[in-house]
Amino acid sequence: MSKGHDTRQAILQEATVQASQNGLSGITIGKLADALQMSKSGVFAHFKSKDMLQVATLTYYAEVFTDRVVRPALKAPRGEVRLRSLFSHWLAWASTELAYGCLFVSAATELDDRPGPARDILVSQQKDWLDVISQVAKTGIQEGDFRADVDPDQIAFEIYGIALSLHHALRLLGQRGANQKAWAAFDRLVADARLTTNART
Amino acid sequence: MSKGHDTRQAILQEATVQASQNGLSGITIGKLADALQMSKSGVFAHFKSKDMLQVATLTYYAEVFTDRVVRPALKAPRGEVRLRSLFSHWLAWASTELAYGCLFVSAATELDDRPGPARDILVSQQKDWLDVISQVAKTGIQEGDFRADVDPDQIAFEIYGIALSLHHALRLLGQRGANQKAWAAFDRLVADARLTTNART
Numbered sequence: 001m002s003k004g005h006d007t008r009q010a011i012l013q014e015a016t017v018q019a020s021q022n023g024l025s026g027i028t029i030g031k032l033a034d035a036l037q038m039s040k041s042g043v044f045a046h047f048k049s050k051d052m053l054q055v056a057t058l059t060y061y062a063e064v065f066t067d068r069v070v071r072p073a074l075k076a077p078r079g080e081v082r083l084r085s086l087f088s089h090w091l092a093w094a095s096t097e098l099a100y101g102c103l104f105v106s107a108a109t110e111l112d113d114r115p116g117p118a119r120d121i122l123v124s125q126q127k128d129w130l131d132v133i134s135q136v137a138k139t140g141i142q143e144g145d146f147r148a149d150v151d152p153d154q155i156a157f158e159i160y161g162i163a164l165s166l167h168h169a170l171r172l173l174g175q176r177g178a179n180q181k182a183w184a185a186f187d188r189l190v191a192d193a194r195l196t197t198n199a200r201t
Numbered sequence: 202m203s204k205g206h207d208t209r210q211a212i213l214q215e216a217t218v219q220a221s222q223n224g225l226s227g228i229t230i231g232k233l234a235d236a237l238q239m240s241k242s243g244v245f246a247h248f249k250s251k252d253m254l255q256v257a258t259l260t261y262y263a264e265v266f267t268d269r270v271v272r273p274a275l276k277a278p279r280g281e282v283r284l285r286s287l288f289s290h291w292l293a294w295a296s297t298e299l300a301y302g303c304l305f306v307s308a309a310t311e312l313d314d315r316p317g318p319a320r321d322i323l324v325s326q327q328k329d330w331l332d333v334i335s336q337v338a339k340t341g342i343q344e345g346d347f348r349a350d351v352d353p354d355q356i357a358f359e360i361y362g363i364a365l366s367l368h369h370a371l372r373l374l375g376q377r378g379a380n381q382k383a384w385a386a387f388d389r390l391v392a393d394a395r396l397t398t399n400a401r402t
Contacts, residue, residue, distance in 0.1 A: 021314060023224075101313055109307040112372045113222060123374060157382040161366030165358055168365065171313045173324060181358040188393060 008046050010036060012060035015053065020100035023110045024054045024118055054118040061103050062125045069093050070132055079143035080190060083136050083155075087186050090163060091179065094170070101171050105164065130156045137193075146193040158189055209247050211237060213261035216254065221301035224311045225255045225319055255319040262304050263326045270294050271333055280344035281391060284337050284356075288387050291364055292380065295371070302372050306365065331357045338394075347394040359390055 014035050018027045029047070033040045047053040069089040076085035094102065104126070111119040133156035140146040162185045169178035215236050219228045230248070234241045248254040270290040277286035295303065305327070312320040334357035341347040363386045370379035 023311075101310060106310040108369055108373050109302060109310050110224075112302055126369075126374060151385075154382055154385055157366055157370065157379070158363070158386050160369065161362030161364075161386065162359070163362075164365035164369065165362030168309055168327075168361065169358065172309045173327060178358070181355055184352075184355055185359050185362065192389060192393065 004046075007038075007042075009060070011038075011043055011046055012057055015057040016061050016064075016103055017100060019054075019057055020097075020103045020106060024057065024103075024107055025110065027053060027057065029053070051117045055121050058103075058107065058118060058121050058125065065093065065104075065129075073136070078139035080140050080145040080194075083133075083140055083190065084186075086133065086136050087159060091166070091182060094163065094167060095179075102167060105167050130160060133159055140193065144195070147195050150193045155189065155193065159186070162186060162189075205247075208239075208243075210261070212239075212244060212247055213258055216258040217262050217265075217304055218301060220255075220258055221298075221304045221307060225258065225304075225308055226311065228254060228258065230254070252318045256322050259304075259308065259319060259322050259326065266294065266305075266330075274337070279340035281341050281346040281395075284334075284341055284391065285387075287334065287337050288360060292367070292383060295364065295368060296380075303368060306368050331361060334360055341394065345396070348396050351394045356390065356394065360387065363387060363390075 011032055014032055015027050018031060018035075027050075029040050029043045032038075033043045036043070047056060069086070069092075073082060073086035073089050076082040097103075104122070107118075107122050108126070111122055130153075134152040137146070137150070137152035137155040141148060141150055141152070162182050165185075166178050166182040169175040169181070212233055215233055216228050219232060219236075228251075230241050230244045233239075234244045237244070248257060270287070270293075274283060274287035274290045277283040298304075305323070308319075308323055309327070312323055331354075335353040338347070338351070338353040338356040342349060342351055342353070363383050366386075367379050367383040370376040370382070
């Protein structure tokens with residue numbers, strides 16, 4: 001990797017911290033330059049506009065998320081085991097991001113009423129992430145772990161809800177027992193999706 | 202009600218709109234005065250500080266929420282019917298708040314790392330709301346609709362997750378079918394809590 005690439009990554013790393021604290025709109029070239037002891041023009045050389053900086057920050061954050069959550073989970077065997085691994089890595093991510101809160105969660109409410117390139121990239125990323133969860137849930141059907149009539153998109157919707165409720169409980173309410181609640185919700189979801197559960201209906 | 206009270210309510214109504222768009226920190230005396238065609242000193246007479254204005258805005262918003270969601274739901278018979286009514290009124294609230302997004306959701310990420318009176322009141326309100334859901338779920342146990350070993354706090358945690366996932370799907374992703382997903386998740390939650398479902402384990 002070139003030095004220019006390293007500098008760019010360092011700027012984006014700092015940008016994610018500032019964004020988690022003050023929102024994407026709170027990232028400024030001036031504050032980035034201060035934090036990294038660079039000149040403003042040095043930062044500006046990498047990101048010519050505020051939109052470009054916000055898009056690059058979200059893209060960088062998504063790459064880190066993919067490296068830490070998606071890639072390792074996809075190494076697990078297809079089926080329920082992989083879905084469990086995905087959820088487990090997601091919860092580990094939520095714990096390490098706890099100091100600042102997850103940027104995706106804060107960006108969602110910050111950008112939902114602000115049309116523009118940053119919102120567009122966030123929507124695309126979030127849809128991609130829901131698709132990943134759904135695809136992994138689908139391997140559970142294909143491998144015979146889950147019933148054929150299970151809706152993978154429904155599973156993705158519900159798992160996302162568990163993660164959001166956990167983030168809320170940990171970050172805002174400071175409820176440490178919330179991790180257990182998240183796992184209990186996940187276990188119930190998986191139990192209902194298993195073949196043996198059509199005894200219920 | 203006095204004229205002073207009416208004016209105060211009008212200011213707070215406008216403040217919730219501004220807060221939903223630009224965050225609680227985006228409410229300013231100047232913009233409120235402009236929107237309501239009042240003098241700045243007229244607005245200032247009601248709210249002496251930014252903190253006081255933010256706290257009053259959250260308090261006002263919680264009162265509206267209680268009137269539109271909690272009060273009507275508590276008129277339903279105790280048990281599963283009441284829990285269903287609570288969820289139904291909550292979803293109706295989410296739909297009407299869709300133009301701006303729910304202030305509680307955006308305030309949660311805005312304030313989670315900002316200690317102060319506004320954060321304190323929000324945490325207290327959110328805990329109260331989770332307690333209401335939990336209490337209503339408990340009537341389901343008491344009335345014999347749900348199993349005795351159902352954890353009402355777990356139900357509250359999960360229902361909150363469904364609502365957050367719905368808000369995210371509707372507001373950010375524009376997925377209109379999300380309401381059906383929310384109901385499917387709720388129905389599964391309730392079905393699992395029913396007495397007859399211990400066939401599962």
